[in-house]
Amino acid sequence: MKLNVLYFAWVRERIGVASETVETDAGSINELLDELSAREERYAIAFSDRSVLRCAIDQTLVPFETSLANATEVAFFPPMTGG
Protein backbone atom coordinates (compact mmCIF):
# COMPACT_ATOMS: atom_id res chain seq x y z
CA MET A 1 0.00 0.00 0.00
CA LYS A 2 0.96 3.63 -0.44
CA LEU A 3 0.97 5.87 2.63
CA ASN A 4 1.37 9.61 2.87
CA VAL A 5 3.76 10.03 5.82
CA LEU A 6 4.19 13.39 7.57
CA TYR A 7 6.82 14.52 10.09
CA PHE A 8 6.71 17.47 12.45
CA ALA A 9 9.10 19.44 14.70
CA TRP A 10 12.43 17.67 15.47
CA VAL A 11 11.22 14.46 13.81
CA ARG A 12 10.91 16.43 10.55
CA GLU A 13 14.36 17.98 11.06
CA ARG A 14 16.04 14.61 11.75
CA ILE A 15 14.44 12.89 8.78
CA GLY A 16 15.02 15.86 6.52
CA VAL A 17 11.62 16.07 4.80
CA ALA A 18 8.17 17.26 5.91
CA SER A 19 6.30 14.55 4.02
CA GLU A 20 6.83 11.65 1.65
CA THR A 21 4.98 8.77 0.04
CA VAL A 22 5.97 5.40 1.48
CA GLU A 23 5.28 2.06 -0.20
CA THR A 24 4.94 -0.52 2.57
CA ASP A 25 3.34 -3.79 3.65
CA ALA A 26 3.61 -2.91 7.35
CA GLY A 27 0.57 -4.03 9.31
CA SER A 28 0.90 -1.61 12.21
CA ILE A 29 2.56 1.66 13.18
CA ASN A 30 5.23 -0.31 15.07
CA GLU A 31 5.99 -2.37 11.96
CA LEU A 32 6.20 0.80 9.84
CA LEU A 33 8.67 2.33 12.32
CA ASP A 34 10.76 -0.87 12.23
CA GLU A 35 10.71 -0.96 8.44
CA LEU A 36 11.72 2.70 7.99
CA SER A 37 14.42 2.39 10.68
CA ALA A 38 15.94 -0.55 8.79
CA ARG A 39 15.92 1.39 5.50
CA GLU A 40 18.12 4.34 6.49
CA GLU A 41 20.00 5.62 9.50
CA ARG A 42 18.18 8.96 9.63
CA TYR A 43 14.95 7.07 10.40
CA ALA A 44 16.67 4.84 12.94
CA ILE A 45 17.97 7.96 14.72
CA ALA A 46 14.64 9.81 14.63
CA PHE A 47 12.68 6.77 15.84
CA SER A 48 15.26 5.41 18.34
CA ASP A 49 13.29 6.42 21.46
CA ARG A 50 9.60 5.74 20.93
CA SER A 51 8.74 7.14 24.37
CA VAL A 52 9.32 10.63 22.93
CA LEU A 53 7.40 9.91 19.73
CA ARG A 54 3.68 10.27 19.06
CA CYS A 55 1.70 9.31 15.98
CA ALA A 56 -1.60 9.95 14.25
CA ILE A 57 -3.44 7.97 11.59
CA ASP A 58 -5.63 10.13 9.37
CA GLN A 59 -5.39 13.06 11.82
CA THR A 60 -6.31 11.06 14.95
CA LEU A 61 -3.83 10.30 17.76
CA VAL A 62 -3.30 6.54 18.06
CA PRO A 63 -1.00 4.12 19.93
CA PHE A 64 1.88 2.42 18.07
CA GLU A 65 0.09 -0.95 18.10
CA THR A 66 -2.65 0.42 15.84
CA SER A 67 -3.30 -1.35 12.54
CA LEU A 68 -2.58 0.51 9.32
CA ALA A 69 -5.56 -1.08 7.55
CA ASN A 70 -7.48 1.66 5.67
CA ALA A 71 -4.90 4.30 6.63
CA THR A 72 -4.00 6.93 4.04
CA GLU A 73 -2.03 9.46 6.13
CA VAL A 74 0.35 8.70 9.01
CA ALA A 75 2.11 11.42 10.99
CA PHE A 76 5.03 11.17 13.43
CA PHE A 77 5.93 13.94 15.88
CA PRO A 78 7.20 14.62 19.40
CA PRO A 79 4.83 15.07 22.37
CA MET A 80 2.85 18.25 21.78
CA THR A 81 3.86 21.52 23.40
CA GLY A 82 1.12 24.00 22.56
CA GLY A 83 -0.51 26.48 24.89
Added chain:
Amino acid sequence: MSVNVQTDDFDLGAEVSKMASDPSVGAIVSFTGIVRDAAHSGLISLELECYPSMVEQALQSIEKNACDRWDLRGCKIIHRIGNLKLGEQIMMVATASPHRQDAFDAAEFLMDYLKSEAPFWKKEHFKDHATWVDARETDLQSLQRWQD
Protein backbone atom coordinates in the same frame (compact mmCIF):
# COMPACT_ATOMS: atom_id res chain seq x y z
CA MET B 1 -18.11 27.77 20.46
CA SER B 2 -15.27 28.20 18.03
CA VAL B 3 -11.57 27.68 17.44
CA ASN B 4 -9.12 29.69 15.37
CA VAL B 5 -5.55 28.87 14.36
CA GLN B 6 -3.91 31.95 12.88
CA THR B 7 -0.67 33.86 12.42
CA ASP B 8 -2.28 37.17 13.36
CA ASP B 9 -2.53 38.54 16.89
CA PHE B 10 -5.91 38.55 18.65
CA ASP B 11 -7.90 40.90 20.88
CA LEU B 12 -8.77 39.14 24.14
CA GLY B 13 -10.97 42.03 25.30
CA ALA B 14 -13.05 41.91 22.13
CA GLU B 15 -13.53 38.13 22.44
CA VAL B 16 -14.63 38.44 26.07
CA SER B 17 -17.00 41.32 25.25
CA LYS B 18 -18.70 39.20 22.59
CA MET B 19 -19.31 36.45 25.16
CA ALA B 20 -20.65 38.94 27.72
CA SER B 21 -23.42 39.99 25.32
CA ASP B 22 -25.31 36.75 26.12
CA PRO B 23 -27.68 37.69 29.02
CA SER B 24 -27.43 34.19 30.57
CA VAL B 25 -23.66 34.61 31.05
CA GLY B 26 -22.67 35.55 34.61
CA ALA B 27 -19.02 34.49 34.58
CA ILE B 28 -16.22 34.60 32.04
CA VAL B 29 -12.78 33.11 32.64
CA SER B 30 -9.92 33.71 30.24
CA PHE B 31 -6.33 32.54 29.96
CA THR B 32 -3.64 34.07 27.75
CA GLY B 33 -0.28 32.43 27.02
CA ILE B 34 2.61 34.85 26.41
CA VAL B 35 6.10 34.29 24.97
CA ARG B 36 8.39 34.48 28.00
CA ASP B 37 12.02 34.07 29.00
CA ALA B 38 11.59 32.62 32.50
CA ALA B 39 15.26 31.67 32.87
CA HIS B 40 16.60 35.00 31.49
CA SER B 41 18.52 33.00 28.90
CA GLY B 42 18.30 35.52 26.08
CA LEU B 43 15.25 34.15 24.27
CA ILE B 44 14.46 36.20 21.17
CA SER B 45 11.44 34.48 19.70
CA LEU B 46 9.26 31.39 19.73
CA GLU B 47 8.45 29.41 16.60
CA LEU B 48 5.05 27.71 16.65
CA GLU B 49 4.49 24.78 14.29
CA CYS B 50 1.22 22.86 13.88
CA TYR B 51 -0.20 19.88 11.99
CA PRO B 52 -2.54 21.92 9.78
CA SER B 53 -5.03 19.26 8.73
CA MET B 54 -5.39 17.89 12.28
CA VAL B 55 -5.23 20.93 14.52
CA GLU B 56 -8.71 22.41 14.12
CA GLN B 57 -10.54 19.13 14.60
CA ALA B 58 -8.38 18.35 17.66
CA LEU B 59 -9.27 21.72 19.22
CA GLN B 60 -12.95 21.34 18.33
CA SER B 61 -13.02 17.92 19.94
CA ILE B 62 -11.46 19.30 23.16
CA GLU B 63 -13.99 22.16 23.12
CA LYS B 64 -16.90 19.75 22.62
CA ASN B 65 -15.74 17.65 25.59
CA ALA B 66 -15.71 20.77 27.77
CA CYS B 67 -19.19 21.75 26.60
CA ASP B 68 -20.51 18.24 27.38
CA ARG B 69 -19.05 18.41 30.87
CA TRP B 70 -19.92 21.94 32.04
CA ASP B 71 -22.73 24.43 31.54
CA LEU B 72 -21.01 26.71 29.04
CA ARG B 73 -22.75 29.44 27.04
CA GLY B 74 -19.59 30.45 25.21
CA CYS B 75 -16.20 28.92 24.53
CA LYS B 76 -13.34 30.29 22.42
CA ILE B 77 -9.86 29.01 21.61
CA ILE B 78 -7.42 31.06 19.53
CA HIS B 79 -3.90 29.73 18.95
CA ARG B 80 -1.25 31.48 16.90
CA ILE B 81 1.40 29.82 14.71
CA GLY B 82 4.56 31.21 13.12
CA ASN B 83 7.31 33.28 14.69
CA LEU B 84 6.36 35.18 17.84
CA LYS B 85 8.63 37.64 19.63
CA LEU B 86 9.25 37.80 23.36
CA GLY B 87 6.18 39.31 25.04
CA GLU B 88 3.74 38.49 22.23
CA GLN B 89 0.49 36.64 22.85
CA ILE B 90 0.62 32.95 21.85
CA MET B 91 -2.92 31.77 22.53
CA MET B 92 -6.08 32.28 24.55
CA VAL B 93 -8.99 30.31 25.87
CA ALA B 94 -12.14 31.90 27.25
CA THR B 95 -15.16 30.20 28.79
CA ALA B 96 -18.52 31.76 29.61
CA SER B 97 -21.10 30.28 31.95
CA PRO B 98 -23.94 31.32 34.26
CA HIS B 99 -21.69 30.13 37.13
CA ARG B 100 -18.06 30.87 37.96
CA GLN B 101 -17.01 27.34 38.92
CA ASP B 102 -18.04 25.95 35.53
CA ALA B 103 -16.12 28.72 33.77
CA PHE B 104 -12.98 28.19 35.91
CA ASP B 105 -13.00 24.38 35.61
CA ALA B 106 -13.74 24.36 31.88
CA ALA B 107 -10.91 26.84 31.20
CA GLU B 108 -8.43 24.66 33.09
CA PHE B 109 -9.70 21.53 31.33
CA LEU B 110 -9.28 23.20 27.92
CA MET B 111 -5.72 24.26 28.74
CA ASP B 112 -4.72 20.85 30.11
CA TYR B 113 -6.03 19.01 27.05
CA LEU B 114 -4.74 21.59 24.60
CA LYS B 115 -1.20 21.24 25.98
CA SER B 116 -1.13 17.46 25.56
CA GLU B 117 -3.47 16.71 22.65
CA ALA B 118 -3.48 19.64 20.25
CA PRO B 119 -0.77 19.22 17.59
CA PHE B 120 1.41 22.29 18.24
CA TRP B 121 5.17 22.36 18.82
CA LYS B 122 7.32 25.19 20.16
CA LYS B 123 10.91 25.98 19.22
CA GLU B 124 12.80 28.58 21.24
CA HIS B 125 15.15 30.82 19.27
CA PHE B 126 18.16 32.40 20.96
CA LYS B 127 20.88 34.62 19.49
CA ASP B 128 23.02 31.74 18.22
CA HIS B 129 20.96 28.57 18.64
CA ALA B 130 17.43 27.19 18.75
CA THR B 131 15.91 24.28 20.70
CA TRP B 132 12.60 22.42 20.62
CA VAL B 133 10.65 22.74 23.86
CA ASP B 134 10.20 19.41 25.69
CA ALA B 135 6.78 18.33 26.90
CA ARG B 136 6.52 18.55 30.69
CA GLU B 137 5.66 15.62 32.92
CA THR B 138 3.55 17.98 35.06
CA ASP B 139 1.37 18.75 32.03
CA LEU B 140 0.55 15.06 31.72
CA GLN B 141 -0.25 14.87 35.43
CA SER B 142 -2.61 17.85 35.04
CA LEU B 143 -4.44 15.93 32.35
CA GLN B 144 -4.90 12.84 34.48
CA ARG B 145 -6.96 14.66 37.10
CA TRP B 146 -9.84 14.95 34.60
CA GLN B 147 -9.86 11.25 33.76
CA ASP B 148 -11.59 9.82 36.88
